[in-house]
Amino acid sequence: MGGTAMDGTAMDGKAIVVEGVSKCFRLTTDRPLSLKEAWTGLRSGSGGRLRRVRSEPFWALRDVSLEVPRGAMYGLVGRNGSGKSSLLRIMAGIYRPTEGRVQVRGRTSALLELGAGFHPALSGRENIYLNASMLGVPKSQIDERVEQIVEFAGLEAFIDSPVKIYSSGMYVRLGFAVAVHVDPEILIVDEVVAVGDEEFQLRCFGHLESLRAQGVTIVLVSHDLGMLRANCDQMAWLNRGLVSAVGEPQDVINAYLDTVDTEGAASVGHRPRPGADEAATPLRITDLEFFDEAGRRPKSFASGDPLIVRIHYLASRPVDDPVFSLGFYDHNNLHLAGPRSHVGGFRPGRVQGEGWVEFRLRRIPFRTGAFHVNAAVQDSEASFLYDRRAREFWLQISGEPDPRANGLLNLDGDWRSQPQPPPDQPAAPAGGVR
Amino acid sequence: MITGSGRGAMLEIWGYRELVGRLVQRELGARYKRSVLGWLWSMLNPAATLAIYALVFGVMLKFDPPRAGNGRFDNFALYLFCALVMWNAFYGVITGAMGALLDLGSLMGKVYFPPEAPAVAALCTVLFQAAIEGSILMLILICLANVSLTFLLWPVLLVFLAIFALGIGLVLSVWNVRYRDVGYLSTIALQFLFYVTPIVYPLSLIPERAMGLPVRDIIRLNPLSQFTEASRELLYGLDWPGLLRLGLMALISLGVGAAGWMIFKARTRDIAEEL
Numbered sequence: 001m002g003g004t005a006m007d008g009t010a011m012d013g014k015a016i017v018v019e020g021v022s023k024c025f026r027l028t029t030d031r032p033l034s035l036k037e038a039w040t041g042l043r044s045g046s047g048g049r050l051r052r053v054r055s056e057p058f059w060a061l062r063d064v065s066l067e068v069p070r071g072a073m074y075g076l077v078g079r080n081g082s083g084k085s086s087l088l089r090i091m092a093g094i095y096r097p098t099e100g101r102v103q104v105r106g107r108t109s110a111l112l113e114l115g116a117g118f119h120p121a122l123s124g125r126e127n128i129y130l131n132a133s134m135l136g137v138p139k140s141q142i143d144e145r146v147e148q149i150v151e152f153a154g155l156e157a158f159i160d161s162p163v164k165i166y167s168s169g170m171y172v173r174l175g176f177a178v179a180v181h182v183d184p185e186i187l188i189v190d191e192v193v194a195v196g197d198e199e200f201q202l203r204c205f206g207h208l209e210s211l212r213a214q215g216v217t218i219v220l221v222s223h224d225l226g227m228l229r230a231n232c233d234q235m236a237w238l239n240r241g242l243v244s245a246v247g248e249p250q251d252v253i254n255a256y257l258d259t260v261d262t263e264g265a266a267s268v269g270h271r272p273r274p275g276a277d278e279a280a281t282p283l284r285i286t287d288l289e290f291f292d293e294a295g296r297r298p299k300s301f302a303s304g305d306p307l308i309v310r311i312h313y314l315a316s317r318p319v320d321d322p323v324f325s326l327g328f329y330d331h332n333n334l335h336l337a338g339p340r341s342h343v344g345g346f347r348p349g350r351v352q353g354e355g356w357v358e359f360r361l362r363r364i365p366f367r368t369g370a371f372h373v374n375a376a377v378q379d380s381e382a383s384f385l386y387d388r389r390a391r392e393f394w395l396q397i398s399g400e401p402d403p404r405a406n407g408l409l410n411l412d413g414d415w416r417s418q419p420q421p422p423p424d425q426p427a428a429p430a431g432g433v434r
Numbered sequence: 435m436i437t438g439s440g441r442g443a444m445l446e447i448w449g450y451r452e453l454v455g456r457l458v459q460r461e462l463g464a465r466y467k468r469s470v471l472g473w474l475w476s477m478l479n480p481a482a483t484l485a486i487y488a489l490v491f492g493v494m495l496k497f498d499p500p501r502a503g504n505g506r507f508d509n510f511a512l513y514l515f516c517a518l519v520m521w522n523a524f525y526g527v528i529t530g531a532m533g534a535l536l537d538l539g540s541l542m543g544k545v546y547f548p549p550e551a552p553a554v555a556a557l558c559t560v561l562f563q564a565a566i567e568g569s570i571l572m573l574i575l576i577c578l579a580n581v582s583l584t585f586l587l588w589p590v591l592l593v594f595l596a597i598f599a600l601g602i603g604l605v606l607s608v609w610n611v612r613y614r615d616v617g618y619l620s621t622i623a624l625q626f627l628f629y630v631t632p633i634v635y636p637l638s639l640i641p642e643r644a645m646g647l648p649v650r651d652i653i654r655l656n657p658l659s660q661f662t663e664a665s666r667e668l669l670y671g672l673d674w675p676g677l678l679r680l681g682l683m684a685l686i687s688l689g690v691g692a693a694g695w696m697i698f699k700a701r702t703r704d705i706a707e708e709l
Binding site: 025089092094095110117118121126129130131133135136138139 | 452460
């Protein structure tokens, strides 16, 4: 691979060794796009160079070191913008590290974003060949696999149409199908698989499992902490370009959730909202807390547990019977539920000063993963919005869901069957088998 | 970091020959798609250009071609064609390299491949086209009994020209990523170059001196003139260009090619971030 070096001794049992890697991007605010602009930039002396008028260094990664053992499934977590994608690109040889070095041993296949290396004007089939040849796979091998790839992606009807007409789901399916069918020794997957539908996701993870069983090293970025914990051998947590924790999945996840908690707590409460006028918003939501039945605040909940969501408010002047509402969303921003306080006829009365209201959920229906919970408060007619807090509070549902069920929710129901006739009276009049 | 001495870089592109082959196949396959005449266009196009130039410069302006090597005829169109094939290849490699990098550049942020692969594929595509044009030309000349061993050297000349053009094309293509002006400027520059290279006229038509300048020598110094003239000598005049000139052409070609390759490699190390 380009930009990677091989070193026999240091690589024993390792597929990827990242040593002190830093990556600096130059954020150009004023990059000249034509010679004329470059020339005028040069003459006016702002920055002085022909290449760029002004650029700010941005360190996406700082002194990152980690080792991915051969055959391991390695998870990366971190918030958006923490440098995960840059690190994956460096591992895949697409970016060059500014400092440090990366050693990769083995043929690497990377699925970094939507439409991994597809040319929009070419058909799906042509793109399979193009993509495979970029990964260094001989044509003969792809000839054998092409039908398998098409079938895996479920694109039989569209494979000879240009990929520019594909939906985003079709893009991802085809990208994933190619990436896993080229016999990679190392597979790098950014969080793209989440785009496909549930059935395809299951198939993807099933395939990742079988690849791992064949000894393929897999590096995976995901926000689905439950999935990472269930599948990864090791994990690392990237925080603003630094490795904050590395090691056992459970430890890394706990460390990650700890900061998400404290950062969440720090952000809550007395922060003035931009443009929020005290007079115009007499009632504000100051915090949201998740409790279990015993009144504790666990880091994560298990599916089926009771949950109490407490909404803290601050009313700067008296408000009569405000309507509180909550919104539960999954990581794809799918709105799962939106309980509102006036639906069941609940009236909080006159609220003034600080206080809270609670929403009590008998059983958490969500299966696993991170869910964000919005809170809003309106006037008694539910026509005027006093305050709304979105995408700030995260509810972590962990534990291993029963893999035999699927979907986002566990429904609170039972299975029954039609009463069976007694076994000694055959249902068919023609006489049963004795 | 290993980013390649020239040797390492050459080896890398060899490892990606499958990709280059795929790109060539795509270029050739996509060409003339949805046209009735299809592949005939790849011959009709140069034939039309040739006819126009032959009409304007041979018939209207009455440029005189020298006698052919076998001494039995002179034909301006064929004389022109010998140089035009070279020019077409030169032009094709340069514009192809620039277009290919922009076309495939967006993929470079998603999957690693050597950034020179698109340009090398463009080169192969052009060589394929040039080989067709050259074969047709040679076939016509053979029919006119104007043939000699000098024909055998012509493919070598074509390869040298292609390397020369690739060196220039690679540098222009990487500049073009940053400044699109380069693309527009080179279109103009190529137009100019076309007329200061003896293609539509014989070099002998240019006066030794004009406006106090040794014009003919200036035009002769243009490396491209050497290639077009040598092509005429080999195919039309059935003459050997002489070892010294051939050596010089090889030197220029390999020098420009290697320099272009090195500049390209140095400038494209971070190209995935720019495209």
